[in-house]
Amino acid sequence: MNQPEKRAHIQINLGSIDGFPLVTLCGECDAFTAPFTHGAVGALIDAGYTGIIIDITDLRYMDGAGFEALDSCCTKIKTVDGMLLIVNPGTNIENIYELLREKDSCEIERDVESALARLRNTQGRK
Template identity: 25%
Template sequence: MELGIATVDDTDPAITALTGELDIASAPKLEDHLRDLIDAGCTRLIVDLSDLSFCDSTGIGTLVRANNERLSRGGYLRLAAPNRHVARVLAVVGLLDAFPTYRSVDAARHADVAGLVVVRL
């Protein structure tokens, strides 16, 4: 399944919604998109994972690099609404500890600690 990327950048933070699969074949597309956003000055970003069905290590690396780039520019990247399979992958690789992942876009927008994703391994 192909990766779909849709961004609403007229809000602060901007919101990028992903659909489909984020893997070795599609990660470069996302990396380019996220780089274009940062080049345009978008340093605060929420990535909506609600319709992302799969994420491999290449996709995870893309998200980590995007987070690091935003942090270095005084911004942030927050993940929102992963399904339970994607949330488990994020937990296993330690991303839930690396940067905030929220149960909803709204919780991510407000940095609602009560809305953080918690996965018991």
């Protein structure tokens, strides 16, 4: 008997806060969904945004592919003197954050308000 196929799921919500893009990720960011995350954030960078907040409060799971997608976006935005801030680490992916903190490309804030305050002090608007 065949088992039902389990598919990873991610919901990517694009919004803004005080003129800065706010990307909210919900669900799972893994090998199947990381390209969608990378595409959405990469499109914002390509559109000229140099200050982006990614809220992962509701992200239940992230694997190495998800980590690489975010790391790649962090690296890309720094090539245009921008800042991408990842906020609200959950307990399920705290280990990924520890890896992100060890890399120079990604920057972490504990909440959206802290990230917004940091971006306001930069020239991170489009």
